[in-house]
Amino acid sequence: xxxxxxxxxxxxxxxxxxxxxxxxxxxxxxxxxxxxxxxxxxxxxxxxxxxxxxxxxxxxxxxxxxxxxxxxxxxxxxxxxxxxxxxxxxxxxxxxxxxxxxxxxxxxxxxxxxxxxxxxxxxxxxxxxxxxxxxxxxxxxxxxxxxxxxxxxxxxxxxxxxxxxxxxxxxxxxxxxxxxxxxxxxxxxxxxxxxxxxxxxxxxxxxxxxxxxxxxxxxxxxxxxxxxxxxxxxxxxxxxxxxxxxxxxxxxxxxxxxxxxxxxxxxxxxxxxxxxxxxxxxxxxxxxxxxxxxxxxxxxxxxxxxxxxxxxxxxxxxxxxxxxxxxxxxxxxxxxxxxxxxxxxxxxxxxxxxxxxxxxxxxxxxxxxxxxxxxxxxxxxxxxxxxxxxxxxxxxxxxxxxxxxxxxx
Amino acid sequence: xxxxxxxxxxxxxxxxxxxxxxxxxxxxxxxxxxxxxxxxxxxxxxxxxxxxxxxxxxxxxxxxxxxxxxxxxxxxxxxxxxxxxxxxxxxxxxxxxxxxxxxxxxxxxxxxxxxxxxxxxxxxxxxxxxxx
Numbered sequence: 001x002x003x004x005x006x007x008x009x010x011x012x013x014x015x016x017x018x019x020x021x022x023x024x025x026x027x028x029x030x031x032x033x034x035x036x037x038x039x040x041x042x043x044x045x046x047x048x049x050x051x052x053x054x055x056x057x058x059x060x061x062x063x064x065x066x067x068x069x070x071x072x073x074x075x076x077x078x079x080x081x082x083x084x085x086x087x088x089x090x091x092x093x094x095x096x097x098x099x100x101x102x103x104x105x106x107x108x109x110x111x112x113x114x115x116x117x118x119x120x121x122x123x124x125x126x127x128x129x130x131x132x133x134x135x136x137x138x139x140x141x142x143x144x145x146x147x148x149x150x151x152x153x154x155x156x157x158x159x160x161x162x163x164x165x166x167x168x169x170x171x172x173x174x175x176x177x178x179x180x181x182x183x184x185x186x187x188x189x190x191x192x193x194x195x196x197x198x199x200x201x202x203x204x205x206x207x208x209x210x211x212x213x214x215x216x217x218x219x220x221x222x223x224x225x226x227x228x229x230x231x232x233x234x235x236x237x238x239x240x241x242x243x244x245x246x247x248x249x250x251x252x253x254x255x256x257x258x259x260x261x262x263x264x265x266x267x268x269x270x271x272x273x274x275x276x277x278x279x280x281x282x283x284x285x286x287x288x289x290x291x292x293x294x295x296x297x298x299x300x301x302x303x304x305x306x307x308x309x310x311x312x313x314x315x316x317x318x319x320x321x322x323x324x325x326x327x328x329x330x331x332x333x334x335x336x337x338x339x340x341x342x343x344x345x346x347x348x349x350x351x352x353x354x355x356x357x358x359x360x361x362x363x364x365x366x367x368x369x370x371x372x373x374x375x376x377x378x379x380x381x382x383x384x385x386x387x388x389x390x391x392x393x394x395x396x397x398x399x400x401x402x403x404x405x406x407x408x409x
Numbered sequence: 410x411x412x413x414x415x416x417x418x419x420x421x422x423x424x425x426x427x428x429x430x431x432x433x434x435x436x437x438x439x440x441x442x443x444x445x446x447x448x449x450x451x452x453x454x455x456x457x458x459x460x461x462x463x464x465x466x467x468x469x470x471x472x473x474x475x476x477x478x479x480x481x482x483x484x485x486x487x488x489x490x491x492x493x494x495x496x497x498x499x500x501x502x503x504x505x506x507x508x509x510x511x512x513x514x515x516x517x518x519x520x521x522x523x524x525x526x527x528x529x530x531x532x533x534x535x536x537x538x539x540x541x
Contacts, residue, residue: 032493039490043483273488275462279483387484390461390491393454 016094018254022402027077027266036266039273040255044284047256048409051129051285055238058219063239065212066232071205072170074198076100076178080108080169080236083121088335090124095344096302097121099175115174118302118310120344124244125332126286128162128237132330134290135165137342138304138316139327142290157230162241170202171195177287199229206232246286246332247409254406261406271396278356278400280387287331287407294324294382296359297341297352299375309375310342324379333408335401349404350397357389437509444508445518452505453522455498460523462491 003059027033067084070077078100083092085105094100094108102114117136126132133143141150141164148156150164160165173179177198207213207227217224220231251269253259258267261269272278281293292313303310313322339345340352346362359380365373392400466488473481502515510518 022498035490035493042486270490270493274487274492275458275465275494277465277484277487277491279487280480372512390458390465 007278022158022398023263023267027261029266032266032270033261036261036269037255039279040251040269043273043279045096045251046285047252048248051126051131052245053129053241055242056219058215060213060242061239062215062219063235063237064243065215066206066236067239067243069194069206069209069212071209071212072202073100073176073178074170075180076176077184078102078176081087084124084357089333092121093338094121095300095339097175099172100178112395115179116302117172117175118300118304119342120339122329123333123337124240126246126330127165127244128160128241129245129286130284131284132290133161134327135161136168137326138313139290139292140316141165141168158234160234160237163196163230163233163237164241166236167195167199167229170229170366171198199232203229203232205275249332249409250406262400262402264399265406266403268399268401271392271400272403276389276392276396276400277387278389281328282331288328291328292322292325293386294326294357295329295341295380295386296376296379296383297343297355298345298359298362299347299372299379300343303341308372314404324382331404331407335405335408349401353392353397353400357392359383441509441511441514444505444510445514448501448505449518449521452501452518455494455501456522459492459495459498461489462494465491491529 066072068079068081070079072079074219082102082105083097083099084090085092087093088106092109094109096119097117098109098112098114098328099117100108100115101112103112122137127135135141140180141148141161143149143161147163148159148164150156150161152164152167156164157167170176173183173196177183206216207224213224213227216227216231216235219235220227222231250259250261250265254261272282281289283289294312299308299310301308304315305311311323313325313327314320316322329340338349339347340349341355346355348351349360363376365376368376466485467482469484469488473485505515505518
């Protein structure tokens with residue numbers, strides 16, 4: 001908890017590693033402006049409107065109520081909204097999520113005795129929109145060749161991977177399920193049946209709710225008694241899909257409507273698509289290749305695999321090649337979603353960029369235990385095999401941050 | 410009838426011109442040293458960035474030829490865009506030439522940038538350059 005507090009405190013005051021003032025003057029280098037436009041479109045960027053998936057308005061309304069409802073927690077009191085807030089760019093502003101048991105928002109959640117979820121809460125922008133079909137840090141739900149791949153196997157509750165993803169948080173221990181001895185004894189079997197038991201109970205709960213029940217019944221044209229958790233998840237998906245859809249950005253106006261960029265934003269864009277090689281992984285309409293890569297970010301004291309270790313994608317595939325790899329994070333609104341990395345260990349965006357090409361700069365190895373250093377060596381291996389950027393200086397990093405600001409909305 | 414001061418005025422002007430030329434001649438190396446000193450850091454960064462961009466581009470093309478794949482092709486495009494930094498290098502270098510630096514001084518600055526990590530070699534580099 002002390003580590004979280006330390007990182008949270010840091011996130012309030014970006015470290016002054018930036019040396020040169022950003023150049024706010026309008027960019028006028030036509031060669032570079034043209035080259036950047038071509039690079040952006042060649043790497044899959046499209047208008048926001050082309051990504052939107054229409055949703056049923058009644059399902060959306062029911063989903064909005066469910067999103068804010070603590071009924072989603074089987075034995076606690078936590079809603080989706082508690083960790084996905086507007087003021088934190090649809091995440092929670094904390095290094096790692098503090099799940100069931102916590103109260104309030106942001107740092108307040110640290111003082112309520114909530115249970116630690118060992119990964120950074122993800123922002124929702126673009127989730128479930130066109131082509132966004134790989135979910136969570138480790139991609140435990142995805143679509144491959146038109147089929148949903150998830151822990152449900154052949155029994156996936158939907159052929160829409162986003163709806164399948166909506167089924168998971170409600171059965172995630174410490175996230176929305178209070179990890180009590182009774183739960184450990186009766187439900188922790190890692191089977192679909194135990195998940196079904198929880199979700200059947202949740203569906204009945206929502207159906208009985210005097211406000212949400214009628215909304216759900218009306219949205220699906222069924223009596224409240226026939227509502228299943230799939231309807232709950234489908235409604236939630238409709239709300240998140242629409243509420244957090246991608247909106248037009250400054251970059252979109254620049255690329256498609258000849259809008260302006262500042263000199264710093266232009267330079268950052270040239271770096272992003274050029275010498276910085278960011279585009280090697282941050283490509284496509286969401287600035288993510290939806291694949292899995294390793295970056296040797298500092299690891300917070302918590303880890304999915306215990307002792308501050310998180311094997312990432314390996315936890316899903318059990319392929320040793322996937323150890324320490326995580327899905328490339330999409331970048332819309334990235335300047336608003338600090339702290340960064342799967343363990344939220346990086347308080348500022350400039351440091352997150354530095355971690356890609358100079359991870360040791362962020363670490364004091366002398367203060368680490370032997371085991372922590374051993375884990376670091378193991379993470380450095382796969383990270384070094386990624387397409388690393390050229391060594392960037394402080395001005396370069398500052399200009400990259402300026403460019404990333406153009407995909408805010 | 411020419412003024413009796415005309416002769417001495419010409420002499421005075423010639424003398425002033427000679428002194429000015431002598432001072433400029435003497436000051437020129439000092440001026441160049443000052444220009445080099447104040448531009449070494451920025452020029453050195455651009456030398457390094459352009460060098461790395463060229464190496465990245467070459468490596469990306471080699472990779473694309475040996476292992477053709479969409480990812481490799483994308484990296485060639487990134488390498489091409491990365492070469493933009495070499496334009497900054499060229500422009501900066503021409504500006505230094507406008508300020509009076511010659512190729513030999515620019516070469517010295519490049520060598521200092523390249524050998525920046527071996528600061529104890531700086532003197533050797535300078536001596537080496539003077540011999541040209």
